[in-house]
Amino acid sequence: MNKLKSIxxxxxxxxxxxxxxxxFFGNERFSKVxxxxxxxxxxxxxxxxxxxxxxxxxxxxxLVHRPVFxxxxxxxxxxxxxxxxxxxxxxxxxxxxxxxxxxxxxxDLLIIxxxxxGKATLTAYSPSIVSIERIxxxxxxxxxxxxxxxxx
Amino acid sequence: xxxxxxKPDVVVPQISLIKTLLLMLPMMFLTFAILTQGKLxxxxxxxxxxxxxxxFINATFFMLLYTGKTDKFRxxxxxxxxxxxVVSFITHLxxxxxxxxxxxxxxxxxxxxxxxxxxxxxxxxLAFTRTIIFPGTIIGSFASIASMFVLWIGVTLALxxxxxxxxxxxxxxxxxxxxxxxxxxxxxxxxxxxxxxxxVLIAVVLTxxxxxxxxxxxxxxxxxxxxxxxxxxxxxxxxQTIIFVSLFIGLVIILPILTRRRIQCGLFCPxxxxxxxxxxxxxxxxxxxxxxxxKCKRCIQACPTFSLSEEVWEKGKTRISCTKCGKCxxxxxxxxxxxxxxxxxxxxxxxxxxxLFLYPAFLFLATLAGGNIQDGMMKIIRLITTGSMxxx
Numbered sequence: 001m002n003k004l005k006s007i008x009x010x011x012x013x014x015x016x017x018x019x020x021x022x023x024f025f026g027n028e029r030f031s032k033v034x035x036x037x038x039x040x041x042x043x044x045x046x047x048x049x050x051x052x053x054x055x056x057x058x059x060x061x062x063l064v065h066r067p068v069f070x071x072x073x074x075x076x077x078x079x080x081x082x083x084x085x086x087x088x089x090x091x092x093x094x095x096x097x098x099x100x101x102x103x104x105x106x107x108d109l110l111i112i113x114x115x116x117x118g119k120a121t122l123t124a125y126s127p128s129i130v131s132i133e134r135i136x137x138x139x140x141x142x143x144x145x146x147x148x149x150x151x152x
Numbered sequence: 153x154x155x156x157x158x159k160p161d162v163v164v165p166q167i168s169l170i171k172t173l174l175l176m177l178p179m180m181f182l183t184f185a186i187l188t189q190g191k192l193x194x195x196x197x198x199x200x201x202x203x204x205x206x207x208f209i210n211a212t213f214f215m216l217l218y219t220g221k222t223d224k225f226r227x228x229x230x231x232x233x234x235x236x237x238v239v240s241f242i243t244h245l246x247x248x249x250x251x252x253x254x255x256x257x258x259x260x261x262x263x264x265x266x267x268x269x270x271x272x273x274x275x276x277x278l279a280f281t282r283t284i285i286f287p288g289t290i291i292g293s294f295a296s297i298a299s300m301f302v303l304w305i306g307v308t309l310a311l312x313x314x315x316x317x318x319x320x321x322x323x324x325x326x327x328x329x330x331x332x333x334x335x336x337x338x339x340x341x342x343x344x345x346x347x348x349x350x351x352v353l354i355a356v357v358l359t360x361x362x363x364x365x366x367x368x369x370x371x372x373x374x375x376x377x378x379x380x381x382x383x384x385x386x387x388x389x390x391x392q393t394i395i396f397v398s399l400f401i402g403l404v405i406i407l408p409i410l411t412r413r414r415i416q417c418g419l420f421c422p423x424x425x426x427x428x429x430x431x432x433x434x435x436x437x438x439x440x441x442x443x444x445x446x447k448c449k450r451c452i453q454a455c456p457t458f459s460l461s462e463e464v465w466e467k468g469k470t471r472i473s474c475t476k477c478g479k480c481x482x483x484x485x486x487x488x489x490x491x492x493x494x495x496x497x498x499x500x501x502x503x504x505x506x507x508l509f510l511y512p513a514f515l516f517l518a519t520l521a522g523g524n525i526q527d528g529m530m531k532i533i534r535l536i537t538t539g540s541m542x543x544x
Contacts, residue, residue, distance in 0.1 A: 009495030012435040013508040016310035020512045023306025024519050031298035035290050039282050042262060045364055046287040072280050072361050136257040
């Protein structure tokens with residue numbers, strides 16, 4: 001038994017060197033395997049969540065993300081919805097757009113974004129809309145996050 | 153026993169010059185392959201930086217093997233790595249973003265490099281939601297999330313908490329500051345403080361799971377001071393900034409200087425606490441030969457992460473927080489402490505145990521550090537020759 005333990009100890013120590021080698025030389029491959037095996041994604045609290053609709057305006061398009069209320073288990077009461085406009089070259093100086101994010105054929109909000117000043121105004125048509133949370137100037141356009149609250 | 157009266161044993165585990173050179177060959181080949189990645193740089197400055205880095209790596213490994221001293225040469229390399237990592241990282245950020253500050257837009261676009269310290273906080277949300285609570289990129293970018301996970305899994309299997317002394321790009325900072333004074337100003341530190349990192353770990357893991365955000369990074373990580381931090385746009389972010397800068401000054405600079413210990417690593421870092429558990433499933437350990445030991449306590453005083461005490465001496469091994477830095481081994485005049493492989497006899501060949509540990513540990517350090525040392529040195533050469541570290 002002691003001899004077996006000893007052999008295992010030496011073997012593991014010897015393999016440790018090759019584990020380090022594989023970790024670096026196979027990093028790209030193993031990263032892809034790990035990502036696909038676990039299905040890991042970046043939290044929607046950072047990415048804005050999946051895009052659920054794209055509205056084409058010719059020179060630019062509007063990307064409406066899904067409302068994010070994600071919690072560790074279930075959903076939070078407070079969340080947000082993110083709207084992106086891209087590409088930056090085709091965006092007009094002032095964007096004015098009504099959005100129906102829950103697809104009930106009723107507009108939920110009107111957003112007016114002045115890209116020259118980076119300021120926006122929001123008109124809420126739905127009780128879930130709270131306020132503008134943040135405006136982002138991105139490499140390829142603009143994005144706005146609007147705070148939402150689930151109706152009680 | 154009075155430490156000054158102890159005479160060192162004559163036997164020093166040295167290897168002959170020929171054997172050392174033969175043992176160096178694989179490392180020389182591998183580090184050359186890693187640094188060049190198949191081709192030599194055409195720019196003379198880059199070539200010079202690469203050659204210096206290559207020589208530095210292999211000279212360090214030579215000294216590790218030939219002298220039998222572990223921490224002495226590891227620490228020189230480790231500290232250089234940490235300093236040049238900071239130089240390389242900050243200049244890289246300023247070149248691509250114009251600032252060390254990370255904006256909300258950068259985070260939205262997943263442009264934040266992932267750091268290993270976040271890993272313990274991501275595991276519960278990953279298990280429940282399959283998402284990573286960090287504003288980075290899963291694959292394909294600099295320090296992407298999946299690549300850092302692979303790195304962590306590899307080093308955990310190979311070295312356990314050895315990561316903290318043979319890979320962590322931050323550890324060299326408090327390691328460096330802890331070596332400034334010859335004698336500690338603060339000597340008696342209550343060992344109960346060693347439970348603090350576990351408390352920090354539990355607190356940040358739970359708060360991160362509840363809030364779905366990496367709370368340690370937002371509020372406590374002192375290393376943001378020398379890497380990147382969130383742009384101050386609100387009172388809350390201002391408070392967070394004051395906290396992490398204060399923690400950097402206290403835990404990474406002042407307390408390590410005064411105590412001659414790695415206070416951030418040993419008494420605060422939640423990743424270090426988390427990584428301690430991986431020592432349980434790792435083959436390499438540090439053992440004490442109680443028959444040779446004269447109880448001078450030099451090792452207990454030398455250990456930078458409080459992993460040795462009189463209580464654990466009774467068991468003949470270190471605490472699970474041991475980072476395998478080798479400082480206790482270097483400090484022991486009787487050669488009563490040594491690297492060991494679990495499962496093998498304590499009376500086995502200590503030289504072989506040490507070499508089997510040094511190969512993966514140093515390869516990991518050299519590979520992680522090589523690019524950063526080379527790049528940091530390149531930036532310094534550029535500063536000397538052009539007056540600026542940045543590419544205009």
